[in-house]
Amino acid sequence: MQDMTSPIARTTPQRRERIGYQLIFASVLLLVAAVLVSLSFGATGITLGALGRVLHAYVYGATDSAGVTEQLVLLGIRLPRTILGAFVGAALAVSGAMMQGLFRNPLADPGIIGVSSGATLAAVITIAFGKTFAAPWMAAFGVYALPFAAFLGGFLTTTLLVLIAGRRGQLMVGTLLLAGIAIGAMAGALTGLIAYASDDRELRDLTLWSLGSLSGASWPKVIAILPFVAVIAIMLPRVVRALNGFLLGEAEAFHLGIDVERMKWLIVVVTAACVGAAVAVAGLVGFVGIVVPHFIRLIAGPDHRIVLPCSALLGGALLLFADVIARLAVKPAELPLGIVMAAIGAPVFLHLVLRRGVGGLE
C-alpha cells in the first residue's frame, strides 16, 4: 500500500484525464523533436539545413558531388534510419505495455518472459543457416525472411507461454513468469549452441547483434516492416478496451462484454508482431518496454487509451535520441544502441521510481 499523498491520489478525475491528453500532446512534440534531431545529426556534420538543396537535387538531379553526398546522407541513410528507429521504439514500448496489461503485471516485458529470446533464436537461425537448410525460407520470403522469422519466433514463444500459463481460462502470472524464464533460457541455450558452432566472425556478429543497432537501416528494411506497422496500427485500437478490462481480471473483462479468448490471442499476435519486427530490424534493445509504459502510468494512470498511444510516441522518441548518441559518441565509429539505451535510461528511471514511488503498485 502506498501513502495517501501520492501525486495520483491528489489529482481529481478531470485533472487526470486532462493530464492524459496533455501527455499525448507532449509526446507528439517530443517525437517530432526526436525526428528532427535524428535527421540533423550524424558523423558527416550535414544538417537539416541541407534539406532544401537535397530536395531540389532530388527533383532536378544532383549538380555536384557534395550534393550527391548530402542527398545520400539525408535521404539514403538518416531518413530510413529515423523511420526504423521510431518504429522500433514504438513497437518495443507498445509490446511492453500490452504484455503488462495482459498479464496484469508491471514487470512483464517481452524480454523478461522470453518472447525476445524466441524472436532472437529465430533470427539467429536465419542468419547462421541462411545459406544451408534455411535457404528455401530465405528464397521464399526475400527481404521479409528475417523479420518474418523473428515474428514467428516471437509468436511461437508467446503462444507456448499462453498455453503453459493459461490453463483453465486463467492466466497464472507466477507460472507465466517462471515459464517465460525457462523458455527464454531454452531459446538462449539454442542460440548459444548455434553461436558455439559458428566461426569467430559469426560469433562476433551475434554478440554485436544482441547489443542492438540501427546501423543497418535501409529502405528495403523500411519496406519489409511496413506490413507489421499496418497490422499493429489496425489492431491497436481494438485491444485498448480489452486491456483496460483485463486490468480488473479476466472474468471481469468477460462480464464487461470483452471476448476474452479472442482478445488474448489478438494481443499475443500484435505483441509478437511488434517484438519480431523490432528484433529483426535492430537486434536486441532492452529497457524500452518496461520503462516507457511505467513512466506514462506514473504520470497519467493506467488507462490504455492514454498508455498505448503515448508508449508508441515516447518509445519512438526515446529510441531516436539514444540512437543519435550512439552515432555521435565515438564518431566515425558507432556504439551499440542497447548500451546507450541502458546507460541513459536506467538512471533516469531509477530517479523517477525513487522520487515518485512506484505509482500505487503493490
Place this chain on the structure above:
Amino acid sequence: MLEARELVLERRGRRLLDGIDLAAPGGRVTAIIGPNGAGKSMLLKVLAGELAPTAGSVRLDGQEMSTISAAALARRRAMVPQSTNLSFPFTVVEVVRLGASVPGFDGIKTRAHEHADQALETVGLGGFAARLYNELSGGEKQRVHIARALCQLDAAHRMDSETAVLMLDEPTSSLDLAHQVRVLDEARRQAGIGRAVLVVIHDLNLAAAWADDIVLLSAGRIHARGKPAEIFDNEILSEAYGCAIEVNRTPPAGVPYMLPHLLAAAQRNGEAS
C-alpha cells in the same frame, strides 16, 4: 427472465452442479444460499455465461446463453465478483466508468460520467472518485464493484423485451451493518425497476429479510426452493447445513430470523448448569 434447466457442471470428473432448475424473473430478488462448497458461486458463474455447463441449458429471455456474444450479454447482465485486486493504479471512478465502456452503449462521455457519479453515490462512495482503488478497504472495494455493475446496467441500451440481470456474489461479506442495508436496499430498488437480481449470500437473516425467492443449494443440488417463509424452516435448514438451526419470526410481518449461535450458547449453558 433468466432460466436454467437440468444444469450439470463437471470439473475433473467431479460433479459440482447436478440437475439445477431455476428461474430468475425480472422484478424479483432471488437469493442463492447454502453451505460452503454447495456450488453457489459456480452456479452464478454458469448463469452469468462465464462457465459453460457440461449439460443442460441457460436461457436469457428464451435465448440460449452460449449463442449470445460477450458484448451483447454485457448490455443485459452485470456481475459483481467476490473480490478483485488491481495491479495498476486505477482510480475509483476509472473502475466504475469501465462499466460504461461496453460496446453498443451510447458513446456520449458526459452521460457515462453522470452514470458513474450516480452509481458511486448510490453505494455511498460519493467523495471517493479520485481515490486509488488499491488504497481502499475491502468493503470499499466491494462497493466500487457494485457501483461499476450498476453503471454498466444504467448506461446500456436495451429493448423493452430484454431483461437486465444484476448478479451479486456475496456482496455483503465485507460490509458493515449500515452498508449491508444500503446495498441490499439498492438490490431491491433494482428489482423494483424490473431487473432480475440474483444474490449469492451467506447471511440467512439478510436473505430472509430482502429476498423474494430463495434457492437452497446443498452438494450441487437444489435442496429446496421457494418463498423465504417456506424455506426458512427448522428441518430444511438443519438438514442442509448439518447443524441445529431454529427459526424465529419477528412479530409484525413474520420475517424469519435465526440465531444458531445463541442456540449453541444456550446448549452450553444448559450443560454447565
Place this chain on the structure above:
Amino acid sequence: MGNVVISHEGPCPPHCVRQIPDPATPIDRRRGARELKIEIGSKERVLFKHRPIATLCVAGMLALVSSATVALAQAPVEASRIISIGGDITEILYAIGADKRIVAIDTTSQFPPGALKEKKSVGYMRALSTEGVLSINADLIIASDRAGPPEVVNALKSTSVRYIEIADDFSASSIAGKTRQIAQAVGLDAAGNSLAARIERDFDKLAELRKQIKKPMRVLFVLSTANGRVTVGGSQSSADAILKLAGAENAAAAVSGYKPISDEALVEIKPDAVVTMQRTASGSHAADQLASMRGLSASPAVLLKRIIEMDGLYLIGFGPRAPAAALDLMRWLYPDLPITRTGLHQ
C-alpha cells in the same frame, strides 16, 4: 637503427621462447634495416634481417613508377584519402609505403602498433556505420570482404567513393595476391610487386624447408586460457593454417575453428609442442600457466619444455609478415633444419 633489443619485464623462463617486438617505428621501418630477434632462454638470436639495400632498390623503383604515373595523362587520380578496413590490409598498406595516405582504419588494424593512435578509427570492421565512414570524406575504401554489416557495405559501394573488396582467407597464395591488388589500388604497383614477390619467395622457401622435415611435430595452438578453460585453434582456423605452413601437424584438428576444450580432451591430445599467444599485460606468463594445466602436465610439450609465446597478430594475422612468422615457428620446432641465421633473405 632498429637493432635495439627491448627487454621484457622479468626474465624469460628457461623453457620459453619469446619473440622480441620490432622496435622500429612504422614509418622508419620501410627504409631502415629491420631484423627479427627471438629470445631462447637467456640467449638471443636474430632470425632475419631486412636489408637497407633491398629497400633502397624498392624505393628507387617506386620513384620511377610514381613518376611514370604522373606522366600518364589518363591515369586515374591517385587516392589521397584512404580508409583501410582489415588488419592485414592496413599492414600491407604500411608495408608498401602508403601509410601517409591512410586517414582512417578499423579496430582490427593492430599492426603497426601506432596505427590506431595516428589514424581515425571507424570502429570494428563488422559494425561499420555508413555515415561514419562517409564522414571521413575518403576517396578510396579498401576493405576486407568480411566487413559489415552487409547493408552498410552495400550502401558504401553505392556511393561515388571507390570501394575495393579484398578476399580474406588463410592461404599462402592469397597474401601475395591481395598485396598486389591493394598496391594496384593505391597506385604503388612496383612496391606491391616486390613485396608480393618477396612473400612468394618466402613461402617457396618455407615449402622447401617443409620437405626436409622427417617427422612432423604435433603442435597445439592455444588462443587463451581464460578461467582455466583452454581455447584451442582447430581445423579451418588461421592457427591451423600457420601451423601447416610451419610444417607442423595441428594437434587439435578434430575441432573446427577456435573452441574451448576440456582438460580430458587435452590429456588425449598429448601435443609435442604448444604455441600460445603472448600476454601484453605484465604478470604471469601464459607459458607458465599452460605448463601448470592439469590436462597438459603429462604431455611431451610440458615434459620437454616446448612451449612458445608469440604475438597474436604476427602469427595469425596473415599479413605480409606471415612467412616470417611461419619461419620463426618452424625454426623453433625443428632446430636441426638448415635455416640460416639471417632467415629467409640472403
